[in-house]
Amino acid sequence: MKIRGILFDLxxxxxxxxxxxxxAFEHSFAVCLNKEMPRKELxxxxxxxxxxxxxxxxxxxxxEDLCSAYREFNLQHHDELIRPFAGVTETLTALQQRxxxxxxxxxxxxxxxxRGLQCMQLESxxxxxxxxxxxxxxxxxxxxxxxxxxxxxxxxxxCLCIGDSPFDxxxxxxxxxxxxxxxxxxxxxxxxxxxxxxxxxxxETLTDLIPIVDDLNNKN
Numbered sequence: 199m200k201i202r203g204i205l206f207d208l209x210x211x212x213x214x215x216x217x218x219x220x221x222a223f224e225h226s227f228a229v230c231l232n233k234e235m236p237r238k239e240l241x242x243x244x245x246x247x248x249x250x251x252x253x254x255x256x257x258x259x260x261x262e263d264l265c266s267a268y269r270e271f272n273l274q275h276h277d278e279l280i281r282p283f284a285g286v287t288e289t290l291t292a293l294q295q296r297x298x299x300x301x302x303x304x305x306x307x308x309x310x311x312x313r314g315l316q317c318m319q320l321e322s323x324x325x326x327x328x329x330x331x332x333x334x335x336x337x338x339x340x341x342x343x344x345x346x347x348x349x350x351x352x353x354x355x356x357c358l359c360i361g362d363s364p365f366d367x368x369x370x371x372x373x374x375x376x377x378x379x380x381x382x383x384x385x386x387x388x389x390x391x392x393x394x395x396x397x398x399x400x401x402e403t404l405t406d407l408i409p410i411v412d413d414l415n416n417k418n
Contacts, residue, residue, distance in 0.1 A: 203357040210362035218279035226267035245363030285405040301326040338368035364394035
């Protein structure tokens with residue numbers, strides 16, 4: 199079975215949104231709770247939908263206010279604070295030239311995910327964008343990955359799942375993907391990433407994905 203598709207997380211995997219996310223979290227806690235949160239506490243729940251992440255910090259009745267403050271900051275500062283990761287454009291170009299289909303599977307809503315792709319000029323590489331707003335369940339549940347597979351018209355065993363959080367990899371594994379890869383530049387605690395995500399491959403930079411795909415396809 200050849201690898202014919204790649205399911206990518208977006209934030210922290212293809213686009214460096216860490217500064218934006220941290221500042222948006224800090225803003226929401228400062229405005230709503232007059233409270234500072236250590237960075238190590240904020241990164242614990244990267245990869246979860248915003249509302250799910252906020253529920254780990256506050257009571258349910260405070261969640262909506264925090265989310266509203268977060269979204270307001272994110273919308274205002276999104277374009278100025280996001281950055282490209284090294285090797286992303288080169289990798290996506292190489293995969294596209296090999297006929298590999300690609301999808302974004304993100305905990306963001308689709309419009310904001312597409313905005314990020316447009317800012318980084320990556321939208322043309324993607325055959326599908328699956329966001330939390332079109333899923334009933336979210337990563338680590340398999341549904342987002344399954345929707346991406348359906349959109350690409352591929353079987354799970356034909357695809358690799360790439361992410362920067364254990365939730366990404368767990369979702370891909372639950373959906374039956376051939377394999378998963380963790381990016382080494384993740385903001386997650388690396389031991390947590392390894393223990394909970396159990397990646398089949400580790401990518402120091404995204405370009406490391408190209409020889410992995412080539413090797414798998416040459417073997418099959």
